[in-house]
Amino acid sequence: MAGCECAGEYRAPKSRRTLNDYWWFCLEHVRAYNSTWDFYKGMSPAEVEAQMRHDTSWQRPTWPLGSLGAAALDEDVVRDPLRILAEARIGQARKRHADRASYQAPPDLRESLETLGLPWPTTLDAVKTRYKELAKRHHPDANGGSRDAEERLKTINLAYATLRTRLVTEPRMA
Numbered sequence: 293m294a295g296c297e298c299a300g301e302y303r304a305p306k307s308r309r310t311l312n313d314y315w316w317f318c319l320e321h322v323r324a325y326n327s328t329w330d331f332y333k334g335m336s337p338a339e340v341e342a343q344m345r346h347d348t349s350w351q352r353p354t355w356p357l358g359s360l361g362a363a364a365l366d367e368d369v370v371r372d373p374l375r376i377l378a379e380a381r382i383g384q385a386r387k388r389h390a391d392r393a394s395y396q397a398p399p400d401l402r403e404s405l406e407t408l409g410l411p412w413p414t415t416l417d418a419v420k421t422r423y424k425e426l427a428k429r430h431h432p433d434a435n436g437g438s439r440d441a442e443e444r445l446k447t448i449n450l451a452y453a454t455l456r457t458r459l460v461t462e463p464r465m466a
């Protein structure tokens with residue numbers, strides 16, 4: 293500071309654009325300098341807002357959570373001592389397997405399974421239980437004699453008959 297005889301032992305950045313370039317002051321003058329320091333001086337409100345948002349992630353780029361997908365995780369790099377990610381992967385694999393299994397339902401049964409909302413493989417008991425639920429829910433008497441309900445019930449009856457016949461005659465296929 294002009295006119296000051298004290299040793300300059302305290303540094304302060306020259307400006308926000310050159311944060312690694314310093315002035316050196318004595319304690320009294322660095323305090324005076326810092327008290328008038330305004331990082332946001334001269335910025336528009338939008339620029340201040342953008343700077344603050346940028347600061348919350350240490351000026352590093354960010355992405356919305358999940359936008360990179362699970363595939364972005366490199367299993368060799370991510371340490372998973374509690375096996376949280378591993379368990380999630382096993383769960384996903386099981387689900388994929390289950391999806392494949394229902395896809396592998398005999399082609400002539402797929403529509404019926406879908407109508408009753410049943411996975412494959414299934415059992416005669418499961419088919420009966422599901423049928424009873426749906427028949428009750430879609431019975432025309434429970435739907436004010438609705439024509440649509442009557443049609444739905446016909447479809448459900450047909451699906452039930454198809455599945456029951458196959459499961460009774462070939463119980464081992466399920």
Ligand SMILES: [Zn+2]
Nearest residue numbers: 296298318321
């Ligand atoms: Zn000074």
